Amino acid sequence: MDRYTTLNYDVVIIGAGGAGLRAAIEASASGAKTAIVCKSLLGKAHTVMAEGGVAASLANLDERDNWQTHFRDTMKGGKYLNQWRMAQLHAQEAPDRVNELEEWGAVFDRTKTGKILQRNFGGHTYPRLAHVGDRTGLELLRTLQDKGVHSGIDVYMEYTVRRLLKTDGAVSGCVAYERETGRFTVFNTKATVLATGGTGRCWEVTSNSWEYTADGHALALWAGADLLDMEFIQFHPTGMVWPPSVKGTLITEGVRGEGGVLKNSEGKRFMFENIPEMFQGDYAETEEEANGWVKAVVAGKIPKERRPPELLTRDVVARAIRKEVLAGRGAPHGGVYLDIASRRPGEEIKKKLPSMYHQFKQLADVDITKEPMEVGPTCHYTMGGVKVDPETQASTVAGLYAAGEVAAGLHGANRLGGNSLSDLLVFGKRAGEFASKHANGISENPSINKADVDKIIDDCLKPFNESDGENPYSISEDLQKMMQLKVGIVRSESDLKEAVEDIEAFRERAKTVKVGGNVQFNPGWHLALDLENMLDISEVVAKAALQREESRGAHTREDFPDSEDEWGKVNSIARQTDSGYEVVKIPLEAPPAELQELLDKQIT
Amino acid sequence: MEQEAKLQIFRGDKDGGEMVDYSVPRIPGMVVLDAVHSVQKQQAADLGVRWNCKAGKCGSCSAEVNGKPKLMCMERMDKYPEDETISIRPMKTFPVIKDLVCDVSWNFEVNKKIIPFTPKEGERIFYQYEADRVQEFRKCIECFLCQDVCHVLREHELQNEFIGPRFLVRSASLEMHPLDVADRSEQLVKEQGVGLCNITKCCTEVCPEEITITDNAIIPLKERMVDKYYDPLKWLWRKLFRKKSA
Numbered sequence: 001m002d003r004y005t006t007l008n009y010d011v012v013i014i015g016a017g018g019a020g021l022r023a024a025i026e027a028s029a030s031g032a033k034t035a036i037v038c039k040s041l042l043g044k045a046h047t048v049m050a051e052g053g054v055a056a057s058l059a060n061l062d063e064r065d066n067w068q069t070h071f072r073d074t075m076k077g078g079k080y081l082n083q084w085r086m087a088q089l090h091a092q093e094a095p096d097r098v099n100e101l102e103e104w105g106a107v108f109d110r111t112k113t114g115k116i117l118q119r120n121f122g123g124h125t126y127p128r129l130a131h132v133g134d135r136t137g138l139e140l141l142r143t144l145q146d147k148g149v150h151s152g153i154d155v156y157m158e159y160t161v162r163r164l165l166k167t168d169g170a171v172s173g174c175v176a177y178e179r180e181t182g183r184f185t186v187f188n189t190k191a192t193v194l195a196t197g198g199t200g201r202c203w204e205v206t207s208n209s210w211e212y213t214a215d216g217h218a219l220a221l222w223a224g225a226d227l228l229d230m231e232f233i234q235f236h237p238t239g240m241v242w243p244p245s246v247k248g249t250l251i252t253e254g255v256r257g258e259g260g261v262l263k264n265s266e267g268k269r270f271m272f273e274n275i276p277e278m279f280q281g282d283y284a285e286t287e288e289e290a291n292g293w294v295k296a297v298v299a300g301k302i303p304k305e306r307r308p309p310e311l312l313t314r315d316v317v318a319r320a321i322r323k324e325v326l327a328g329r330g331a332p333h334g335g336v337y338l339d340i341a342s343r344r345p346g347e348e349i350k351k352k353l354p355s356m357y358h359q360f361k362q363l364a365d366v367d368i369t370k371e372p373m374e375v376g377p378t379c380h381y382t383m384g385g386v387k388v389d390p391e392t393q394a395s396t397v398a399g400l401y402a403a404g405e406v407a408a409g410l411h412g413a414n415r416l417g418g419n420s421l422s423d424l425l426v427f428g429k430r431a432g433e434f435a436s437k438h439a440n441g442i443s444e445n446p447s448i449n450k451a452d453v454d455k456i457i458d459d460c461l462k463p464f465n466e467s468d469g470e471n472p473y474s475i476s477e478d479l480q481k482m483m484q485l486k487v488g489i490v491r492s493e494s495d496l497k498e499a500v501e502d503i504e505a506f507r508e509r510a511k512t513v514k515v516g517g518n519v520q521f522n523p524g525w526h527l528a529l530d531l532e533n534m535l536d537i538s539e540v541v542a543k544a545a546l547q548r549e550e551s552r553g554a555h556t557r558e559d560f561p562d563s564e565d566e567w568g569k570v571n572s573i574a575r576q577t578d579s580g581y582e583v584v585k586i587p588l589e590a591p592p593a594e595l596q597e598l599l600d601k602q603i604t
Numbered sequence: 605m606e607q608e609a610k611l612q613i614f615r616g617d618k619d620g621g622e623m624v625d626y627s628v629p630r631i632p633g634m635v636v637l638d639a640v641h642s643v644q645k646q647q648a649a650d651l652g653v654r655w656n657c658k659a660g661k662c663g664s665c666s667a668e669v670n671g672k673p674k675l676m677c678m679e680r681m682d683k684y685p686e687d688e689t690i691s692i693r694p695m696k697t698f699p700v701i702k703d704l705v706c707d708v709s710w711n712f713e714v715n716k717k718i719i720p721f722t723p724k725e726g727e728r729i730f731y732q733y734e735a736d737r738v739q740e741f742r743k744c745i746e747c748f749l750c751q752d753v754c755h756v757l758r759e760h761e762l763q764n765e766f767i768g769p770r771f772l773v774r775s776a777s778l779e780m781h782p783l784d785v786a787d788r789s790e791q792l793v794k795e796q797g798v799g800l801c802n803i804t805k806c807c808t809e810v811c812p813e814e815i816t817i818t819d820n821a822i823i824p825l826k827e828r829m830v831d832k833y834y835d836p837l838k839w840l841w842r843k844l845f846r847k848k849s850a
Contacts (some may be wrong), residue, residue: 105783105784107735107739110732110734114729245631355661362680515650517650521703521705523644523651
């Protein structure tokens with residue numbers, strides 16, 4: 001029997017979350033022979049974990065909303081490090097993408113006049129998040145899945161891609177193993193789209209599933225593509241902290257959008273004291289004003305008051321929580337309190353936040369309609385990723401595209417809640433469209449070098465041949481603990497330098513990692529292979545964080561606590577060189593004058 | 605001394621296997637999936653199990669815990685007496701691939717055949733009370749526990765004639781969608797076996813999303829089919845005739 005099977009496609013999409021499915025639907029619709037290759041079963045991707053909503057300036061609740069305001073909010077939330085053109089396209093196209101979902105069968109919550117309901121969220125000036133209770137991601141994924149299965153797309157479920165293949169400098173396919181059988185498949189393609197999501201499994205406390213092992217980031221890096229702004233990792237302010245079994249599990253920002261407040265152990269709402277200078281004047285300054293805003297919003301009116309400071313951007317809230325805990329004003333298990341019980345009637349909480357109610361009741365014995373939740377920051381989202389062309393989502397390597405969390409540029413230094421679901425719709429579509437166009441320009445599938453494939457397969461099988469190496473779980477746990485400690489919410493030069501050295505030591509241990517059993521559905525083997533991605537991407541994150549000697553958005557340096565104008569003009573690039581991974585600075589492209597005016601304008 | 609939890613986990617593949625004893629340290633709030641992960645980390649790295657979100661939102665970690673279909677990530681260990689050995693097996697209705705992983709591909713094939721969403725032309729205005737009914741069905745996370753427990757599939761193995769509760773829910777979500785105009789009645793009766801469900805409500809009992817599968821999805825579908833396929837005058841005639849002859 002051959003060592004591997006070869007399958008030919010015009011476009012192969014790696015990943016079946018929202019971005020991957022949206023890309024596949026588009027590629028297939030434009031005539032490309034399209035396949036999706038994904039690590040889990042269809043419909044299980046991490047998109048289902050998105051709770052709060054999808055951001056789009058439909059202006060169904062507040063007619064003042066428009067793409068310009070969404071653009072401005074996104075840039076401000078990203079501390080102006082975003083690729084302006086991506087932020088513009090995203091804001092302009094998100095409403096069409098959301099309406100399109102409805103045409104495909106999505107059932108969003110409704111306004112009194114029968115339109116798509118929108119909710120408030122951190123950093124968004126107006127109620128902008130189309131949602132379905134607190135399970136918006138599931139609705140989006142299921143809608144795309146049901147559309148996708150009738151679109152003539154071949155789906156290879158439970159396949160993990162280990163390497164991209166290149167022919168004459170362009171990506172010509174990938175090598176994957178099938179989890180069930182351990183057999184290898186070469187997907188020979190004219191264009192490849194990465195839609196693999198993020199890197200959160202490199203950290204100990206994370207809201208991310210086992211799939212988030214930085215696969216696409218690593219595949220791109222190894223194929224010679226540039227990665228952008230890898231220092232920016234979002235810690236979501238509200239993860240569960242107790243019991244240990246659920247530490248890190250996400251609590252939607254929708255709790256705060258629906259009026260929930262953060263309190264320390266003294267019962268004080270500490271966010272009023274944590275409004276950063278750039279947001280001064282945008283947020284309520286007294287509890288009375290904040291409560292007035294909630295009252296108006298709940299009544300379906302346009303509030304005169306400014307919004308509560310609990311709805312500041314995620315980076316700000318996460319740091320404020322950390323500060324309270326360090327100052328000794330934390331809750332018993334090292335978090336702070338998130339209270340919706342005293343703010344809204346129980347029935348409304350159950351209706352608006354059903355899965356939060358369920359999750360706490362079942363896993364933490366907490367009834368959120370009666371008592372506050374205990375919450376703390378959890379690693380949530382990777383702003384950095386594959387550097388792409390804003391229009392086409394093409395990477396810096398020919399034939400390779402990226403969309404969704406694995407791509408970078410839209411969110412800058414910090415992502416606004418709700419902007420990831422709109423990101424994957426807008427740029428998933430674009431990636432599919434342009435990958436398909438690229439494929440159309442190529443008459444035959446490029447040839448594949450068999451020796452390259454053999455080498456990749458040999459490397460993958462190596463852990464079975466080791467005799468006295470370590471268990472992959474112990475190395476992965478050590479890496480996660482180290483990243484949490486030294487490349488976490490607050491960083492310093494000494495910690496980051498140590499991190500780079502630690503990673504080198506882990507890499508030595510990983511060289512002889514050993515697994516038992518056979519190639520059939522063997523999670524130990526899978527993790528042994530994932531370690532390589534996780535180590536390489538962890539190194540790139542640490543090095544990028546070391547380079548940026550300032551604090552901005554999600555990147556906070558203890559030794560450089562302020563944002564510096566000079567650093568506001570540069571992005572970071574990580575790439576592979578002959579001597580390892582290097583991180584360098586590149587100038588940030590400034591927006592054109594008419595967009596800069598929008599950014600400078602104060603909107604009240 | 606550290607408290608231990610005792611487990612028996614199925615180890616094997618399509619050719620057979622056995623229940624293997626494991627013992628893992630207890631941690632507060634631990635769920636069954638934590639115990640399985642603990643076994644993976646310390647004792648059997650190659651133990652096959654599916655999982656993703658670990659928060660009851662993706663429906664990947666379905667298994668039979670002490671014989672009951674459960675999501676392992678939502679099943680607390682402290683529900684069971686401390687000295688009890690907890691057994692964990694793969695879902696019985698589907699063929700085993702390895703250990704706790706089974707072949708659920710049949711479900712994906714069934715789904716492809718359902719007539720897709722077909723929206724009406726024009727403005728898409730509808731109200732929350734119309735959305736409510738469909739949103740209940742769209743909560744489904746496709747854990748397939750309802751398929752596992754349904755005896756039409758589990759005991760009678762009528763996979764060729766019956767699509768199971770999951771896909772009757774999906775059909776109901778389309779049939780009752782305020783914007784959908786397709787008619788799935790012929791398909792439901794002739795290919796999907798809506799009549800084969802005999803309303804034992806086992807599916808409703810195991811649904812982790814608490815979807816009232818039988819009452820809200822299957823029974824209304826059955827009623828629609830009755831309306832569609834049985835002429836009320838004929839029905840009345842038969843009823844009267846039967847009464848006379850009795």
